[in-house]
Amino acid sequence: xxxxxVPTAAPGRLGVVLLAAGLGxxxxxPNKLLRDLHGAPVVRHAAAALAAALPDAPRVVVxxxxxxxxxxxxxxxxxxxxxxxxxxxxxxxxxxxxxVALPGSGLDGIMVALGDMPTIAPASVAAVAAAWGAAxxxxxxxxRPVHGGRPGHPVLWGCAHRxxxxxxxGxxxxxxxxxxxxxxxIRVPVADPGVVLDIDxxxxxxxxxxxxxxxxxxxxxxxxxxxxxxxx
Numbered sequence: 481x482x483x484x485x486v487p488t489a490a491p492g493r494l495g496v497v498l499l500a501a502g503l504g505x506x507x508x509x510p511n512k513l514l515r516d517l518h519g520a521p522v523v524r525h526a527a528a529a530l531a532a533a534l535p536d537a538p539r540v541v542v543x544x545x546x547x548x549x550x551x552x553x554x555x556x557x558x559x560x561x562x563x564x565x566x567x568x569x570x571x572x573x574x575x576x577x578x579x580v581a582l583p584g585s586g587l588d589g590i591m592v593a594l595g596d597m598p599t600i601a602p603a604s605v606a607a608v609a610a611a612w613g614a615a616x617x618x619x620x621x622x623x624r625p626v627h628g629g630r631p632g633h634p635v636l637w638g639c640a641h642r643x644x645x646x647x648x649x650g651x652x653x654x655x656x657x658x659x660x661x662x663x664x665x666i667r668v669p670v671a672d673p674g675v676v677l678d679i680d681x682x683x684x685x686x687x688x689x690x691x692x693x694x695x696x697x698x699x700x701x702x703x704x705x706x707x708x709x710x711x712x
Contacts, residue, residue, distance in 0.1 A: 492588030492613055494537045494636070496530050497578030498523075499571065500595030501544030501564035511546045512679050513595050514553060518692050521553040522679055525598030525692065530634070531557045533605035534591065541595070542578040550595075570651025579645045588619060590642060592654065593634035599674030599691040605634060611668040612636045622658065623666040625675040631667070632675030638664075 500513055500523050513523035520528075523541075530539065541559045543550045544567030551561035562581040564574045579590060589612060591605070604625055612623035619638040624631055635654060637645060644657055658665060679685055 492618060493586055494534055494589045494591050494609065495582040495587045496534055496537045496539040496591045496593065497575065497582065498527055498530065498539065498541040498559065498593050498595055499574050499578065500550050501542045501567040501574040501577075502571075502596065511549070512685070513550055514546060515679070515685055517598055517685070517689055522598045522685075522688070523550055523595040524553045524557070526593060526595050526600065527554045527557050527559060529600050529602045529605055530591065530593055531559075532602035534609065537591070538583055538587075540578045540581045542574045542581075544574070569649070571653035572648035572650045575653055576646050576648045579642060587642075588639055590637045590639070590645065591634050592637065592645075594678060596679040597633055597674065597677060598679065599677050599688050600634070601672045601674055604670045604672040604675050607670055608634060608636050608668050611666050612638070615666060620664055621666055622661065622664050623668055625670045625672070626667045627670055627673055627676050630676045632670075633678075634675075 514521045517525055527541065539557070539559045541551065541554060541561050542564050543561050544564045547561070547563050554561070560581065562577055564577050566573050575592060582590065591609070608623050608625050612618055612621055615621035615623070620640045621638045622635065622641065624633065624635040626632060637654070641657060645654065648654070674691060677684065677688060677691070679688060
Protein backbone atom coordinates (compact mmCIF):
# COMPACT_ATOMS: atom_id res chain seq x y z
CA UNK A 481 0.00 0.00 0.00
CA UNK A 482 1.56 3.29 -1.12
CA UNK A 483 1.29 6.45 0.99
CA UNK A 484 1.57 9.63 -1.06
CA UNK A 485 1.08 13.15 0.34
CA VAL A 486 -2.05 14.92 -0.90
CA PRO A 487 -1.34 18.51 -2.01
CA THR A 488 -3.41 20.98 -0.01
CA ALA A 489 -3.15 24.48 1.39
CA ALA A 490 -1.87 24.46 4.98
CA PRO A 491 -4.90 25.13 7.23
CA GLY A 492 -2.82 25.53 10.39
CA ARG A 493 -0.87 23.06 12.48
CA LEU A 494 -3.00 20.03 13.17
CA GLY A 495 -2.62 17.00 15.40
CA VAL A 496 -4.17 13.61 14.62
CA VAL A 497 -5.81 11.17 17.03
CA LEU A 498 -6.63 7.74 15.59
CA LEU A 499 -8.93 5.74 17.86
CA ALA A 500 -8.08 2.03 17.76
CA ALA A 501 -8.98 0.84 21.26
CA GLY A 502 -12.45 -0.58 20.67
CA LEU A 503 -13.24 -4.15 21.64
CA GLY A 504 -15.09 -4.96 18.41
CA UNK A 505 -17.83 -6.98 20.11
CA UNK A 506 -20.26 -6.68 17.19
CA UNK A 507 -17.72 -8.07 14.74
CA UNK A 508 -16.69 -11.02 16.88
CA UNK A 509 -13.68 -13.23 16.25
CA PRO A 510 -10.19 -11.82 15.62
CA ASN A 511 -9.61 -8.10 16.07
CA LYS A 512 -11.32 -6.34 13.17
CA LEU A 513 -8.58 -3.72 13.03
CA LEU A 514 -6.09 -6.44 12.11
CA ARG A 515 -8.23 -8.12 9.43
CA ASP A 516 -6.57 -8.13 6.03
CA LEU A 517 -7.71 -5.78 3.27
CA HIS A 518 -5.70 -6.04 0.06
CA GLY A 519 -2.54 -7.03 1.89
CA ALA A 520 -2.70 -4.57 4.79
CA PRO A 521 -4.61 -4.50 8.09
CA VAL A 522 -7.81 -2.47 8.31
CA VAL A 523 -6.25 -0.02 10.76
CA ARG A 524 -3.26 0.62 8.50
CA HIS A 525 -5.53 1.75 5.67
CA ALA A 526 -7.22 4.20 8.05
CA ALA A 527 -3.90 5.48 9.36
CA ALA A 528 -2.32 5.80 5.92
CA ALA A 529 -5.08 8.08 4.62
CA LEU A 530 -4.47 10.49 7.49
CA ALA A 531 -0.71 10.37 7.01
CA ALA A 532 -1.08 11.10 3.30
CA ALA A 533 -3.40 14.06 3.85
CA LEU A 534 -1.56 15.50 6.86
CA PRO A 535 2.05 14.37 6.48
CA ASP A 536 3.49 16.96 8.88
CA ALA A 537 0.95 16.48 11.68
CA PRO A 538 1.96 14.82 14.95
CA ARG A 539 -0.05 11.60 15.06
CA VAL A 540 -1.22 9.46 17.97
CA VAL A 541 -2.95 6.08 17.85
CA VAL A 542 -4.87 5.01 20.95
CA UNK A 543 -4.71 1.25 21.40
CA UNK A 544 -6.59 -1.29 23.48
CA UNK A 545 -7.11 -4.88 22.40
CA UNK A 546 -4.00 -6.39 20.76
CA UNK A 547 -2.14 -3.14 21.47
CA UNK A 548 1.27 -4.33 20.31
CA UNK A 549 -0.06 -5.80 17.07
CA UNK A 550 -2.07 -2.67 16.27
CA UNK A 551 0.96 -0.45 16.88
CA UNK A 552 3.12 -2.75 14.74
CA UNK A 553 0.56 -2.54 11.93
CA UNK A 554 1.33 1.17 11.63
CA UNK A 555 5.10 0.75 11.31
CA UNK A 556 6.61 3.45 9.13
CA UNK A 557 3.60 5.78 9.32
CA UNK A 558 5.01 7.86 12.20
CA UNK A 559 2.32 7.27 14.82
CA UNK A 560 2.98 7.38 18.54
CA UNK A 561 1.05 4.58 20.23
CA UNK A 562 -0.59 5.21 23.61
CA UNK A 563 -2.71 2.70 25.49
CA UNK A 564 -6.21 3.53 26.63
CA UNK A 565 -6.34 3.13 30.43
CA UNK A 566 -9.70 1.37 30.14
CA UNK A 567 -10.77 0.30 26.63
CA UNK A 568 -14.01 -1.17 27.98
CA UNK A 569 -15.02 2.23 29.37
CA UNK A 570 -15.76 3.52 25.89
CA UNK A 571 -14.90 6.07 23.26
CA UNK A 572 -14.70 9.09 25.55
CA UNK A 573 -11.84 7.67 27.58
CA UNK A 574 -9.89 6.74 24.44
CA UNK A 575 -10.45 10.14 22.84
CA UNK A 576 -9.33 11.98 25.97
CA UNK A 577 -6.24 9.77 26.16
CA UNK A 578 -5.26 10.61 22.60
CA UNK A 579 -5.82 14.34 22.97
CA VAL A 580 -3.71 14.49 26.12
CA ALA A 581 -0.92 12.57 24.36
CA LEU A 582 -0.57 15.18 21.60
CA PRO A 583 1.93 18.03 21.98
CA GLY A 584 0.70 20.40 24.67
CA SER A 585 1.10 23.57 22.64
CA GLY A 586 1.36 24.82 19.09
CA LEU A 587 -1.64 22.96 17.65
CA ASP A 588 -4.42 24.89 15.94
CA GLY A 589 -6.75 21.90 15.64
CA ILE A 590 -7.12 18.17 16.27
CA MET A 591 -8.31 15.68 13.65
CA VAL A 592 -10.08 12.73 15.28
CA ALA A 593 -10.48 9.56 13.22
CA LEU A 594 -11.61 5.97 13.75
CA GLY A 595 -9.38 2.98 13.12
CA ASP A 596 -12.20 0.86 11.70
CA MET A 597 -12.86 3.18 8.73
CA PRO A 598 -10.35 1.96 6.14
CA THR A 599 -11.83 3.37 2.92
CA ILE A 600 -11.69 7.10 3.62
CA ALA A 601 -9.83 8.81 0.79
CA PRO A 602 -6.96 11.14 1.72
CA ALA A 603 -8.66 13.81 -0.40
CA SER A 604 -11.65 13.71 1.95
CA VAL A 605 -9.40 14.31 4.96
CA ALA A 606 -7.78 17.21 3.10
CA ALA A 607 -11.19 18.66 2.21
CA VAL A 608 -12.24 18.69 5.86
CA ALA A 609 -8.98 20.39 6.83
CA ALA A 610 -9.34 22.99 4.08
CA ALA A 611 -12.95 23.82 5.01
CA TRP A 612 -12.02 24.16 8.66
CA GLY A 613 -9.03 26.35 7.83
CA ALA A 614 -11.23 28.67 5.76
CA ALA A 615 -13.58 29.37 8.69
CA UNK A 616 -13.71 32.88 10.12
CA UNK A 617 -12.56 31.54 13.49
CA UNK A 618 -11.07 28.08 12.93
CA UNK A 619 -9.92 27.78 16.53
CA UNK A 620 -13.59 27.57 17.56
CA UNK A 621 -14.87 25.69 14.48
CA UNK A 622 -15.64 21.98 14.13
CA UNK A 623 -15.60 20.39 10.67
CA ARG A 624 -16.76 16.98 9.50
CA PRO A 625 -17.50 15.36 6.14
CA VAL A 626 -21.03 14.60 4.98
CA HIS A 627 -21.93 11.99 2.35
CA GLY A 628 -25.47 11.44 1.12
CA GLY A 629 -26.78 13.56 3.96
CA ARG A 630 -25.05 11.38 6.58
CA PRO A 631 -22.41 12.87 8.89
CA GLY A 632 -19.10 11.07 8.73
CA HIS A 633 -15.51 11.02 9.95
CA PRO A 634 -12.91 12.26 10.58
CA VAL A 635 -13.93 15.25 12.70
CA LEU A 636 -11.64 18.26 13.02
CA TRP A 637 -11.85 20.24 16.24
CA GLY A 638 -10.45 23.74 16.69
CA CYS A 639 -8.03 24.20 19.57
CA ALA A 640 -10.68 25.96 21.68
CA HIS A 641 -12.29 22.54 22.19
CA ARG A 642 -9.16 20.77 23.36
CA UNK A 643 -9.86 21.02 27.09
CA UNK A 644 -13.39 19.68 26.63
CA UNK A 645 -12.12 16.75 24.57
CA UNK A 646 -9.43 15.98 27.14
CA UNK A 647 -12.09 15.87 29.83
CA UNK A 648 -14.35 13.31 28.14
CA UNK A 649 -15.21 10.10 29.94
CA GLY A 650 -17.29 6.99 29.38
CA UNK A 651 -18.67 6.14 25.96
CA UNK A 652 -20.00 9.55 24.98
CA UNK A 653 -17.12 10.55 22.72
CA UNK A 654 -17.39 13.93 21.02
CA UNK A 655 -21.09 13.60 20.16
CA UNK A 656 -22.28 15.55 23.19
CA UNK A 657 -19.91 18.40 22.37
CA UNK A 658 -21.16 18.49 18.79
CA UNK A 659 -24.76 18.60 19.95
CA UNK A 660 -23.97 21.39 22.39
CA UNK A 661 -22.40 23.65 19.75
CA UNK A 662 -24.21 23.09 16.43
CA UNK A 663 -23.48 26.71 15.49
CA UNK A 664 -19.79 25.90 15.23
CA UNK A 665 -20.16 22.86 12.99
CA ILE A 666 -19.03 23.04 9.37
CA ARG A 667 -20.49 20.29 7.19
CA VAL A 668 -18.22 19.39 4.29
CA PRO A 669 -19.99 17.54 1.42
CA VAL A 670 -17.80 14.85 -0.14
CA ALA A 671 -18.42 12.24 -2.83
CA ASP A 672 -16.53 9.64 -0.80
CA PRO A 673 -18.73 6.93 0.80
CA GLY A 674 -15.73 5.90 2.87
CA VAL A 675 -16.44 8.68 5.36
CA VAL A 676 -19.56 6.83 6.53
CA LEU A 677 -18.36 3.21 6.21
CA ASP A 678 -17.07 1.61 9.39
CA ILE A 679 -16.32 -2.06 9.92
CA ASP A 680 -18.82 -3.46 12.41
CA UNK A 681 -19.86 -6.74 10.74
CA UNK A 682 -18.29 -9.23 8.31
CA UNK A 683 -20.45 -7.83 5.51
CA UNK A 684 -18.86 -4.40 6.05
CA UNK A 685 -15.44 -5.93 5.46
CA UNK A 686 -16.59 -7.22 2.08
CA UNK A 687 -17.93 -3.78 1.14
CA UNK A 688 -14.62 -2.20 2.14
CA UNK A 689 -12.68 -4.72 0.07
CA UNK A 690 -14.69 -3.80 -3.02
CA UNK A 691 -14.26 -0.08 -2.35
CA UNK A 692 -10.50 -0.37 -1.99
CA UNK A 693 -9.96 -2.62 -5.02
CA UNK A 694 -9.59 0.22 -7.58
CA UNK A 695 -7.09 2.06 -5.37
CA UNK A 696 -5.07 -1.10 -4.80
CA UNK A 697 -4.94 -1.71 -8.55
CA UNK A 698 -3.63 1.83 -9.13
CA UNK A 699 -0.94 1.31 -6.49
CA UNK A 700 0.14 -1.96 -8.13
CA UNK A 701 0.45 -0.24 -11.50
CA UNK A 702 2.51 2.60 -10.04
CA UNK A 703 4.84 0.16 -8.31
CA UNK A 704 5.38 -1.72 -11.58
CA UNK A 705 6.11 1.47 -13.50
CA UNK A 706 8.50 2.79 -10.84
CA UNK A 707 10.42 -0.49 -10.94
CA UNK A 708 10.70 -0.37 -14.72
CA UNK A 709 8.16 -3.07 -15.42
CA UNK A 710 5.02 -2.94 -17.51
CA UNK A 711 1.51 -3.17 -16.08
CA UNK A 712 -0.07 -6.52 -16.81
